[in-house]
Structures are given as structure tokens and as C-alpha cells.
Amino acid sequence: MSATANKSKDPRIPVTILTGFLGSGKTTLLNYILEDPNHGLRFAIIENEFGAVSVDSKILSEKTEGDELIEVMNGCICCTVRGDLVEALKRLYSKIEDFDAIIIETTGMADPAPVAQTFFIDEEINAKFILDGIITVVDSKNILTRLDEQKPDGVVNEAVQQVAFADKILVNKIDLVDRKVLPDIEARLRGINPTAKTVRCQQSQVEPLTLINIKAFTLNNVTMHTPEFLENEIKTKHDPTIDSLALTFDGCLNINMLKELIHDLIENLGANLYRYKGVLNVAGMEYKFVFQGVGMLFSGNFTAKWEASEERKNSFVFIGKGLNKKTLTDSFMACQCSPSLRFKVGDIILCKTGCDDHHHGEEHNHDEDHQVHDHSHSLDEKESLPKHDEKDARLAQNHSHWTKGKIVKLWDQGNPYRIELDNEEKRNVWGPIDADDYVKKVQ
Ligand SMILES: [Zn+2]
16 A cells, blocks of 8 residues: 555544443443434444343344444453454454444453453454544443452452543443532542543433544553553453343243332342343233343333244343342243233133232332333323222231122233222222232132
């Protein structure tokens, strides 16, 4: 190539590494960039997923159109599948030569240092790609806790590395903290990385052109805090108590059992759950239940419809400290139910309207605490579950109370039965689970 061509434009494809701890808002940022109609840039995306279940790529691929190329690598890009990254870049090059940029979204547990190093130690990569910048997204609410976390000797604190290697730090989710703490957060970030620019934002909304093709990465900054950057291959050792569970299974789940499970999970494991997301197949619903969360902040909604051609499956990923994978797996499996019901419309049955030890359907009492946004919000008082029948509950006190009723609808908003009670008001209640404990035959 001629010297003049070289001078006018670096022929190498710029690469942006998008990093940040679990739940900081990386995928939201990536979607924001991809959906912005104004920048006119064409990207190739390389996504790194923790486990074999790729929930993100499902969410992303629905939003991207044609010309973005998504390569998903399973494993951790900074250690276990680093070789795959090199291979993927080499393989992609001819297809994306005229793209404006590549964005690599790392997992939240990745140390960006070895990923960045890839662009300097491999000759072929160095000739074809240029590291444009490392963008780190931090969650204002959790970042200080993450930075303070004590790790055993030789184990990396990923959050510190992500801040240390950043060219730009997006201080995200500022709406979730008291504004007064922001200067403290920024001072702390500057203490770790004095050269990175910090930008405050919420919902990862930052002008894409200030993040991509900005020629921000300079070796000087990096070699200042990691002098061996260009010499030895950096080997990351992660904290072994932080683990992930990724699972895919068939079958459908009962909405009320699922809500109770989620409520219990958040209450009991909340602080140790760094990140979770999933797509679930709820019995009797035409829509996918998509949930995600960070610590105690959970959100779940029925979003897109299942396509007729699509196989209805459940898939989720949990990442956290000291996860009991078996218990977690078993508790989701326990929510499975049969898609066929024992009773049909018109059947006269007995349904339980007293209060008992179970609390199905009471999750929305805690909604505000946990920011749970689920379907139960749309319920009108009259349609509340049997256990919400305060009058009956009072009558029955702690004893279960069986009331005769007629099945008027199957699979009503995920509830197996809608039942018209045989009382004066002909009140409608839900049979939350298709089992004798809730709805049974008239003897
Ligand atoms: Zn790694």
C-alpha cells in the first residue's frame, strides 16, 4: 500500500471493546448504538457469553437488521476462549473489511487487559485491526461495592481492571443513586484511572459518535499501570466462588409458582446474584416471559409473542457468588406444569378460598421493593386470586375453606382456571395451580 493512502486513512478496522461489570448496562448501550438511525455507521458485533445459553443474542438479534454481524463466543473471552477471538477476527476480516467498526461486548466478568493485548501481540490481527478504545460502563449503585471486594491472592478483581483499562467510563444508572454520591464515585474512578474521561448517563444513553471511532486507546496509558502489557501474555485468574448457571429445558411453567420462586430467589440470594436473565415459556400464554436483573433489582415482562415456527423453550443464566446450581435448577424444574388441564369449562368444582401457608400471587405486595413489573399489575381487585379473598380469609381464619364454583375460563392470564364462585356475588377468582390443593372435584 502507498504511503499516501496510509497517511490519509488507517486501513485497519477500528475495534471498540465494550466492557463493564455484570448488569452495568452494556447490552442496553449496544442496543442504543445499533438502533440510533443518525450515525450511519455499519458495525460488526462480537458478543461474548458466559455459558452455552445465549440469552443476549436472542434479545439483540431481534433488534439488529441485516448488516451487523453477530458472532457469539461461549466461554470467557479473556481466558478460556481467547484463541477463539483471534480466530473469529481473522475469519471475519474479508466479510467486514468495509465496515466502520467492530464492537466486542465482553461478559461482565471479563478482564479487558488480555482482550486488548490480543490486538498487539498477534501480528496478523495487528495488521488488520486497530484497537480504537475501551468503553467501560459502571453501575452507579453497585460500583463502589465491586471495587472494594477483597479477592484472594492472584485472583483478579474484574471491576477494578475494567476501570483501570478504560478509555472512557460511562457512569450509568445515575437515576438510581443520590446525586451527591456521584462526585465520590468519580473521584474513586479517577484514583484508579486518572486518564479516562467519565460521562454520567442513565439507561446507557450516550451519543454513539462519542464512543466509536474516537481513537482513544493509547498504549501510554496502559503501560503506565501495566508495564508488562506488551511483553508477557496476561493470564487472568477469576474468583472461583463466582460461578454461572446456564440452563435450557423444554416444557411450560406455572406462572404463580414461578412468581413465588422469583420472589424467594430475590429475597434469599439477592445480594449474591450479580446478574440473571432468561426467557421462559409460561403455560397458557402466547407471549414469552423475559426477565433480567441485577442483585435485588428484578424486572420481568411478557414481551414478544412466540412465533408459530419457534420451539418453546426455557432458557436462563444466573451469575453469582456461591450459587447452588442444583437447588437453583431444581427450583425452576419444580415450576413445570402440564399444558393440559384436569377440568373443562362448565365443570363444577371446589376451590380453596381460605388462607393457608402458601402465598401464591402475593408477590405484588413486594413489587415496589424489588421493582417487579409483572403481569399481576394489570389485575383488577375483583379478579384477585382466591387467597386474596379477605372476607373469606377472615371467615376461614387459618383453615382452608372450600367453596363450590364453576370453571368459566381456562388459562386466564396464565392461571389454569377462572372460576365463578357459587355465592351471591358470583365472584370470579383464579385457580392458581391445577392441583387438588387448589381446585378439586366435588365429592
Ligand atoms: Zn476470563
